[in-house]
Amino acid sequence: MRGRRTTTRQPQQSGDGYVQSLGGNNRLNIELLYPRLPKAGNGVIQLRVQSVSDDYLTCKTWDGTSLGDESYKVAKPEELRKKPFSPTNTTGDDKTYTYSSSTARTVLYVGSNTTLENQIIDPPYRLPDGDYKGSLVFACYVEGGVSVTLNPGEEDEEQLEYIDLNVEGRTWVGQYKLYAKPTSGLAETQDNPSEDTGSKINIPR
Numbered sequence: 001m002r003g004r005r006t007t008t009r010q011p012q013q014s015g016d017g018y019v020q021s022l023g024g025n026n027r028l029n030i031e032l033l034y035p036r037l038p039k040a041g042n043g044v045i046q047l048r049v050q051s052v053s054d055d056y057l058t059c060k061t062w063d064g065t066s067l068g069d070e071s072y073k074v075a076k077p078e079e080l081r082k083k084p085f086s087p088t089n090t091t092g093d094d095k096t097y098t099y100s101s102s103t104a105r106t107v108l109y110v111g112s113n114t115t116l117e118n119q120i121i122d123p124p125y126r127l128p129d130g131d132y133k134g135s136l137v138f139a140c141y142v143e144g145g146v147s148v149t150l151n152p153g154e155e156d157e158e159q160l161e162y163i164d165l166n167v168e169g170r171t172w173v174g175q176y177k178l179y180a181k182p183t184s185g186l187a188e189t190q191d192n193p194s195e196d197t198g199s200k201i202n203i204p205r
Helices: none
Strands: 013-015 018-022 028-032 044-052 056-062 067-075 095-101 104-109 115-122 136-141 162-164 171-174 177-181 186-190
Touching (some): 067 136
Antiparallel strands (some): 013 018, 018 028, 044 136, 056 067, 095 104, 115 171, 136 162, 177 186
């Protein structure tokens, strides 16, 4: 008589953002606890940047041919905003950040006047100029709003609802080379325009 094979089902397992279980015919079922980002065209909007502020972009919709009449205030990705870093650094690293514009800053060690690096956002946000309509960005609506509030405590307080998905991979990059300073464990900058000025440099955090 042929033996009968039995299978013991594994207990339900869960992890970060999912629940996993073994269903009928030993098929693995995975249930996502959090919804995925909407697909392009269904909750993601295409825009052109009209101006750049410390924590957000002012944009107009773009249909591939022409700009829309309506403007949107779109939150920058958190790492590209000013508020988490200045005037009070809330990120937990040992640096201070001084901003000369919404897209340029100087990084210093806490308690020191030694410049670690001058940084700019790269690729840059490009503004309208002649026939050029401004940098193309894709933004997503965030249910409950983004952690960027304009005019807090005022009658015209506004919590932003859209965030730039940063499909271009913008980040802070160094304008100058870093030179190690072994005796103090710090680093100092030296203007060296003849060698890789504006190249990307990894900054220890």
